[in-house]
Amino acid sequence: MATLTRGGETAMIGREPGFFDALMARFGRVILIGLPLAFLVIWTMVPLIWALLASFKEPLEIYESRSFWPRNPSLDAYWTVLGMDGFGKWMFNSILVTVVATIVPLILSIIAAYAFARYLFPFRHVLLLLYLVPRIIPRVSLIVPLNDLMTDLGLINTYWVLYITYIASAVPLATWILVGFFKAVPREIEESATIDGANMWNRLRYVILPIAWPGVVTAAVLCIREGWNEFAFVLALVTETGMRTLPYALYMLKDSMGVQDYAVYNAFTILTVLPLLVVYLLLERRVVDSIVSGAVK
Amino acid sequence: MAEGYVEYSGLKKNFGAVPILHGIDLKIDEGAFVVLVGPSGCGKSTLLRMTAGLESVTDGDIKIAGRLVNRVHASNRGIAMVFQSYALYPHMSVDENLAFSLKMRKTPLERIAEAIKGAAGILKLSPLLDRLPAQLSGGQRQRVAMGRALVREPAVFLFDEPLSNLDAKLRVEMRAEIKALHQRLATTTIYVTHDQIEAMTMADTVVVMHDGRIEQVGDPLAIYDRPENLFVADFLGSPAMNLLDGKVVATDYPDQPRAVEVAPGVLLPIPGGAAAEPGQSVVYGVRPEHVALVGEDAGEPVTMTLVEPAGWETHLHADLAGLSLRILSVERVGAKPGDRAGILIDPERVHLFDRATGRRL
Secondary structure: EEEEEEOOOOEEOOOOHHHHHHHHHHHOOOOOOHHHHHHHHHHHHHHHHHHHHHHOOOOHHHOOOOOOOOOOOHHHHHHHHHOOOOHHHHHHHHHHHHHHHHHHHHHHHHHHHHHHHOOOOHHHHHHHHHHHHHHOOOHHHHHHHHHHHHHHOOOOOOOHHHHHHHHHHHHHHHHHHHHHHHOOOOHHHHHHHHHOOOOOHHHHHHEEEEOOHHHHHHHHHHHHHHHHHHHHHHHHHHHOOHHHHHHHHHHHHHHOOOOOHHHHHHHHHHHHHHHHHHHHHEEEEEEHHHHHOOOOO | OOOOOOOEEEEEEEEEEEEEEEEEEEOHHHHHHHHEEEOOOOOHHHHHHHOOOOOOOOOEEEEEEEEEEOOOOOOHOEEEEEOOOOOOOOOOOOOHHHHHHHHHHHOOHHOOOHHHHHHHHHHOOHHHHOOOOOHHOOHHHHHHHHHHHHOOOOOEEEEOOOOOOOHHHHHHHHHHHHHHHHHHHEEEEEEEEEOOHHHHHHOOOEEEEOOOOEEEEEEEHHHHHHOOEHHHHOOOOOOOOOOOOOEEEEEOOOOOEEEEEEOEEEEEEEOOOOOOOOOOEEEEEEOOOHHHEEEOOOOOOEEEEEEEOOOEEEEEEEOOOEEEEEEEOOOOOOOOOOOOEEEEEEEOOOEEEEEOOOOOO
């Protein structure tokens, strides 16, 4: 559709867009965007919803009925989980290591990513690639040497062993994400800040980080997810019951139950997933807000 | 010799093994508005960034207000810079943008508020102080960038192609605003542009740069009227000067003993005092506005090839014995392609250059 304007009058050339075009446009959008999205949502949500519904069922109901819905929904399984010896400690352990394994990697990665993004030092490309090595090698292959090393250092069954391994695995991830976001901050803005009298730390604090904030939150979300869900290291490097994190405790739960109480099992799963989900939803809104407003104060 | 307020001596810059500036010597007086102009890659922005302290000095010296600043940090040179992209802090409101440099210098809050008020008043930013850069138009952003430079009360303003992101109309407006601002504040200003119109209209002094060297320095009109070499002659002026290869020949006319033969049998007049000997290979330069159109039976005959009416002037392209000639007329010329006419050239308006060296004769 072309439009000609002359002397304030507008003349249309061709056909005006009608009801049919609008319908097709809307329908096309639904098919192209809506359907795949709906499929993805179902794909990811069904297992979670299944677990949620199963957690409300009676202990043996899952063996007897194929119904999706619980016969007599109850919170008994949750009370069982919350009443377990050690559940509070496991939750605390998970929160503690996740917080440490988020804050420390973020600080380290912000500094490292800034250097990679802005400074022209020799071998920076190779170094950035080497940064990825810990994430490329299968985690399981690290476990035996790590176990030997940590035993020699006397760190088995301490928080330190979890801090060290979790941080080491989160730093490369966060750095790689942040390098891209930092590089996207126009160099002139930083030069302007330099002329304005900001030293490197002030530039980072007042200019780079606020502009790259969505990247920082993204990195934080991924660090939290990594820390919270980590399983291989805690399984290999921790043996004491009191040092377990939630995923490890969940795994042990399965072993100790004989005939498995799926309601309890799923209630435990839901309680493990829930904090992560809350954090994710809170932070995700922040990311979206900052993108929409174009800045974060 | 008197010291300049900003002074470059033997200034060189290499990027790796690639030389960008080959020894710049220049003195800029206090309060001057100097425009560095030249094509892309001529080193003008590098020179400005070195002045700002954003690029290191390979060799030579930069002095600002009598102080050697080669190793002085950008923030302590007493300069303020306006970038091509404005480089506003996108997450800060206009007043936060204006305040940032003063905050970094730990200026007292009352003093910051005063400075913002002053700058906002001068640049008409007062109603915009709460907005984010994304909520401003191009011209407003440009003014914020200038305001940010203004609040610091710098010794030298540096502008790096500040108008090239604006549309043509706004560019003309901002050009006038920047010039007016300079007339009001009389702060030494170094302004980089590749736009020769900006250079001509804004500068007290134009510095024409090419390939990392200064080609000519001077008053804009003086440079326009008397370009020292072929590069400057070709670069300054729009439409560009006609430059025709030719040979100096002796003539039989007592008042024009020498002329330049630009094509077999086509003789064009040269200034009486030109230091050109018969037989010498030269480049004959004449600005399009100095070629007068006359009737078909007078002057050198030409054939029109293209007519571009621009309203207040007419650009014509003509064929002169197989050579292409640009003519600028401030009259409405009713010519059409294919029309024949004659041209007359005032010899005193002619520029002669040595073909081998490119220097003015």
